[in-house]
Amino acid sequence: MESNWAHVEMAPPDPIIGVTEAWRADPDPRKLNLGVGAYRTEEGKPLVLACVREAEAQLMADPNSNHEYLPIAGNAEFCRLARTLALGGDCPALQGGRVATVQALSGTGALRVGAEFLAAHLPSTAPRVVYLPSPTWGNHKTIFAKAGFQVREYRYFDAATRGLAFDGMCADLASAPRGAVLLLHACAHNPTGVDPSPQQWARILALAQEKALLPFFDSAYQGFASGDLDADAASLRLFVRSGLELVLAQSFAKNMGLYGERAGALSVVCKCKDTAGRVESQLKMVIRPMYSNPPMHGAAIAAKVLGDARLREMWRVELKGMAERIISMRRALYDALYERNVPGDWSFVLKQIGMFSYTGLSRVQCQKLVNKWHIHLTLDGRISMAGLSAQKAPYLADAIADVVANPQ
Numbered sequence: 383m384e385s386n387w388a389h390v391e392m393a394p395p396d397p398i399i400g401v402t403e404a405w406r407a408d409p410d411p412r413k414l415n416l417g418v419g420a421y422r423t424e425e426g427k428p429l430v431l432a433c434v435r436e437a438e439a440q441l442m443a444d445p446n447s448n449h450e451y452l453p454i455a456g457n458a459e460f461c462r463l464a465r466t467l468a469l470g471g472d473c474p475a476l477q478g479g480r481v482a483t484v485q486a487l488s489g490t491g492a493l494r495v496g497a498e499f500l501a502a503h504l505p506s507t508a509p510r511v512v513y514l515p516s517p518t519w520g521n522h523k524t525i526f527a528k529a530g531f532q533v534r535e536y537r538y539f540d541a542a543t544r545g546l547a548f549d550g551m552c553a554d555l556a557s558a559p560r561g562a563v564l565l566l567h568a569c570a571h572n573p574t575g576v577d578p579s580p581q582q583w584a585r586i587l588a589l590a591q592e593k594a595l596l597p598f599f600d601s602a603y604q605g606f607a608s609g610d611l612d613a614d615a616a617s618l619r620l621f622v623r624s625g626l627e628l629v630l631a632q633s634f635a636k637n638m639g640l641y642g643e644r645a646g647a648l649s650v651v652c653k654c655k656d657t658a659g660r661v662e663s664q665l666k667m668v669i670r671p672m673y674s675n676p677p678m679h680g681a682a683i684a685a686k687v688l689g690d691a692r693l694r695e696m697w698r699v700e701l702k703g704m705a706e707r708i709i710s711m712r713r714a715l716y717d718a719l720y721e722r723n724v725p726g727d728w729s730f731v732l733k734q735i736g737m738f739s740y741t742g743l744s745r746v747q748c749q750k751l752v753n754k755w756h757i758h759l760t761l762d763g764r765i766s767m768a769g770l771s772a773q774k775a776p777y778l779a780d781a782i783a784d785v786v787a788n789p790q
């Protein structure tokens with residue numbers, strides 16, 4: 383009998399995860415993986431933070447620990463600490479008890495549960511339309527489309543300046559239908575590394591208010607962008623303080639290095655405490671048939687680090703160290719390009735923020751970096767600064783100089 387799946391077609395490889403697979407298979411000793419969205423040490427190795435190791439050791443040593451199920455909404459202490467980290471201890475919405483929070487399967491899971499909740503519970507008069515920056519993290523489109531949203535884009539990256547297309551962004555938001563969902567990267571925009579200035583954030587807030595847009599903040603890099611947890615939450619806090627209702631997806635993958643532990647949280651900021659209680663009950667209704675309840679370990683680690691003054695201070699210092707190494711890689715690459723007189727204005731390498739730099743290199747140039755130079759990256763020209771080292775920066779600059787001089 384023929385297989386029920388004989389007709390199933392091979393799905394295309396994931397554009398980001400495929401880069402690491404290609405890098406692994408590349409036998410050349412000079413190879414470099416600049417596709418990876420994870421922090422690497424100067425030696426190119428994954429990093430387990432000392433505060434995380436210590437929190438883990440404490441958890442292991444606890445004779446009362448067990449493997450019982452968590453509640454549907456997850457670890458309540460973790461949820462409380464996570465949202466306070468994002469919104470700030472003095473946040474009026476937190477003090478008013480009007481934030482509903484559930485633990486989530488890292489940032490992706492928070493986005494998916496949030497999108498499903500909105501699709502089911504936005505007012506019937508609101509359009510099921512989401513506005514995403516162009517470009518954005520590839521998974522955003524699929525997550526919202528799977529939840530039943532019509533996906534539209536707003537202009538974000540200006541290829542000419544390699545900065546923000548602010549006028550285009552404002553024009554697109556001004557023409558959005560009332561009540562549409564507006565996805566915003568809280569900081570360290572992925573893939574471009576371009577963030578609005580404080581003045582521009584204020585204008586975006588005003589537009590969201592005028593058009594009654596529902597902000598959905600994706601915070602995957604708090605503390606990882608500037609090294610300062612509060613500075614990286616400024617955009618989100620500005621919006622919350624304005625009194626708007628909004629949604630927040632948080633990930634501890636990058637800033638605590640808990641990638642595979644899937645530690646994240648979803649918060650919905652509501653107008654009043656009573657609404658927050660009802661919203662939380664409906665978030666649980668989304669989660670229960672999806673995966674019942676979240677995993678324990680990552681959230682327990684994050685709760686220990688956030689809740690213990692000494693571990694939290696260790697984390698702050700280690701997080702700053704990661705952010706600073708990335709910033710120093712920007713300088714190393716910029717200097718190496720400058721020394722080689724590579725044509726063009728490369729100052730964007732210094733100005734862009736967070737893990738990635740969006741180089742503006744063409745697909746053909748990127749393919750050449752992969753095939754000739756064994757430098758693996760996504761073909762949209764995004765490079766992970768976290769994958770670079772001081773030792774490898776000159777090699778990357780040689781390669782970029784070559785593909786800029788010979789673009790075909």
Ligand SMILES: Cc1ncc(COP(=O)(O)O)c(C=O)c1O
Binds near residue numbers: 487489632
């Ligand atoms: C902008 C953005 N949002 C969300 C995520 C989700 O990451 P995770 O599900 O690993 O927390 C990422 C990861 O790269 C990201 O860059």
